Amino acid sequence: MKKTKLKQITRVLILLVIIPLFAFCNNSKQQKRSSNQFTITDSFEPDIDISLTATPAEIQLLEGEKTAVYTYTSELIKGDSSSLQQIPNSYLGPIIRVKPNQKIRIRYNNELPDESIIHWHGLHVPEEMDGHPRYVINNGEQFVYEFVVNNRPGTYWFHPHPHGITGYQVYKGLAGMFIIEDNQSNLPSDKYEVPLVIQDRRFDSSNQLVYLENNMMDMMVGFLGNEILINGKSNSSMEVDKATYRFRVLNGSNSRIYKLAWSDGVNLTVIGNDGGLLSKPTEKPYIILGPGERIDVWRDLSNINSGEQIALNSLAFNSGTSMGMMGSGGGMGGGMMRGRGNMQRDNNLSDSYIDNGDALTLYNFIVSDKQGEVVSLPTEFEPIEQFDLSESVNQDSPRQFNFHFERMQWLINGKTFEMNEVADWEKVKLNTTEVWEFINGGSGGGMMGNMMSMPHPVHIHGLQFQIIERDVSEVPTAVWNSMKDGFIDEGWQDTFLLLSGMRVKVALRFEDFTGIFLYHCHNLEHEDMGMMRNYEVIE
Ligand code: C2O
Ligand code: CU
Numbered sequence: 001m002k003k004t005k006l007k008q009i010t011r012v013l014i015l016l017v018i019i020p021l022f023a024f025c026n027n028s029k030q031q032k033r034s035s036n037q038f039t040i041t042d043s044f045e046p047d048i049d050i051s052l053t054a055t056p057a058e059i060q061l062l063e064g065e066k067t068a069v070y071t072y073t074s075e076l077i078k079g080d081s082s083s084l085q086q087i088p089n090s091y092l093g094p095i096i097r098v099k100p101n102q103k104i105r106i107r108y109n110n111e112l113p114d115e116s117i118i119h120w121h122g123l124h125v126p127e128e129m130d131g132h133p134r135y136v137i138n139n140g141e142q143f144v145y146e147f148v149v150n151n152r153p154g155t156y157w158f159h160p161h162p163h164g165i166t167g168y169q170v171y172k173g174l175a176g177m178f179i180i181e182d183n184q185s186n187l188p189s190d191k192y193e194v195p196l197v198i199q200d201r202r203f204d205s206s207n208q209l210v211y212l213e214n215n216m217m218d219m220m221v222g223f224l225g226n227e228i229l230i231n232g233k234s235n236s237s238m239e240v241d242k243a244t245y246r247f248r249v250l251n252g253s254n255s256r257i258y259k260l261a262w263s264d265g266v267n268l269t270v271i272g273n274d275g276g277l278l279s280k281p282t283e284k285p286y287i288i289l290g291p292g293e294r295i296d297v298w299r300d301l302s303n304i305n306s307g308e309q310i311a312l313n314s315l316a317f318n319s320g321t322s323m324g325m326m327g328s329g330g331g332m333g334g335g336m337m338r339g340r341g342n343m344q345r346d347n348n349l350s351d352s353y354i355d356n357g358d359a360l361t362l363y364n365f366i367v368s369d370k371q372g373e374v375v376s377l378p379t380e381f382e383p384i385e386q387f388d389l390s391e392s393v394n395q396d397s398p399r400q401f402n403f404h405f406e407r408m409q410w411l412i413n414g415k416t417f418e419m420n421e422v423a424d425w426e427k428v429k430l431n432t433t434e435v436w437e438f439i440n441g442g443s444g445g446g447m448m449g450n451m452m453s454m455p456h457p458v459h460i461h462g463l464q465f466q467i468i469e470r471d472v473s474e475v476p477t478a479v480w481n482s483m484k485d486g487f488i489d490e491g492w493q494d495t496f497l498l499l500s501g502m503r504v505k506v507a508l509r510f511e512d513f514t515g516i517f518l519y520h521c522h523n524l525e526h527e528d529m530g531m532m533r534n535y536e537v538i539e
Pocket of ligand 1: 161
């Protein structure tokens with residue numbers, strides 16, 4: 001009798017302890033879930049609902065053996081069928097096409113052997129939707145993105161952002177375009193609107209992707225492939241009609257910079273960049289496109305003879321990469337850098353080294369005899385409102401961000417990336433406009449810092465900014481002269497190239513969302529090595 005009572009009491013006690021414990025566990029799990037938006041919000045009614053899965057795959061990229069890649073497979077759960085455009089026989093993810101103000105849900109499933117998360121490059125979304133590495137999910141887990149499209153129409157993109165392995169995962173194939181459609185009916189559309197994702201890769205003799213090979217120098221300068229892939233495929237050409245085209249160009253390479261130009265010497269007609277259309281088309285002899293950047297190019301091919309080929313090339317330029325004692329183009333150093341191709345096992349072309357700044361043919365457009373749609377180039381687009389700098393809180397004393405090399409690391413103001421760290425000088429106020437100045441190659445690094453110098457493509461998450469000044473007085477003359485006509489400092493941007501010695505001032509406004517966002521070098525090897533920091537928007 002007494003015994004059973006004791007048993008009962010024990011049971012009750014156990015229940016009393018265990019139930020709350022369970023509830024607590026459950027609760028903390030749920031809290032984690034809701035704060036990480038792992039699950040679907042019932043009250044969110046998406047216009048477009050997509051399932052996107054990152055998974056290893058094998059694709060027929062080259063002749064012979066298949067290539068092991070990572071890819072985003074996708075499925076449209078809800079929405080117009082044009083919202084998801086697959087690219088056959090490519091490792092690239094689908095092109096996601098949305099319209100301004102649409103509500104988007106993306107159910108991201110990670111089937112990779114590594115952790116991962118997706119960043120929507122260029123989009124203005126809440127911090128937990130932005131793909132910060134602290135939100136990574138593991139194999140078998142799901143992360144549900146739900147956000148409203150509130151950017152201008154334009155060419156954006158998405159790619160993984162797990163810390164330390166972003167370069168590897170993007171290289172393996174994880175990337176896709178995210179197009180916000182405009183209602184400009186007077187621009188080439190449908191088959192005359194062609195995405196061009198430019199990437200460089202390196203293959204071994206059994207058609208497998210080669211990455212870094214643990215080569216310290218490759219890490220330092222960033223990965224450079226010796227074969228160009230367009231839209232995740234190895235074809236080097238496409239057939240075009242005699243028509244007017246709109247090319248949405250993304251530099252999706254890990255670290256290669258392109259100096260884009262038409263082979264027939266015709267100027268590039270640029271109609272847009274990172275954040276959408278410019279206020280009017282602008283003509284450039286060539287365009288410098290750093291990793292992560294986009295340009296929208298208009299081209300009339302209607303007057304080209306059938307059978308003729310027009311190539312999109314990358315012209316030679318001086319990237320200004322100097323590795324101090326290890327290779328500044330002279331003496332022992334130059335030998336080490338430049339001679340790398342020769343140091344390879346044999347003279348096989350697939351082992352050749354193509355430096356950043358070496359000339360390349362990217363893609364050939366073969367003009368057919370088919371007469372296609374011809375539309376005239378609009379003389380102007382919507383005006384772009386310039387920031388009023390007198391309203392900025394620090395016009396006369398911009399925040400400064402020095403991208404430099406020190407202690408064998410690429411750093412920002414002497415700091416490397418820490419997952420949750422935000423320094424005092426990285427805190428900004430919601431609803432303010434600021435001026436930020438980015439400096440490349442500055443002090444701080446002492447002798448070594450000055451000797452190791454490279455261009456850095458600077459990317460800021462969460463917003464689009466305006467470039468207000470590019471000070472080139474400290475850029476080596478040979479470097480600047482080889483690139484000076486290729487920059488567009490108009491319109492809205494989220495990524496810009498900061499050459500050695502360059503100082504760039506940008507104006508940015510922090511709106512709508514508080515929280516922690518990243519800014520970093522979009523040379524993905526530099527990013528993975530820690531040339532990345534958080535900034536925080538506070539109330
Ligand atoms: Cu396209 Cu933080 O990156
Ligand atoms: Cu960099």
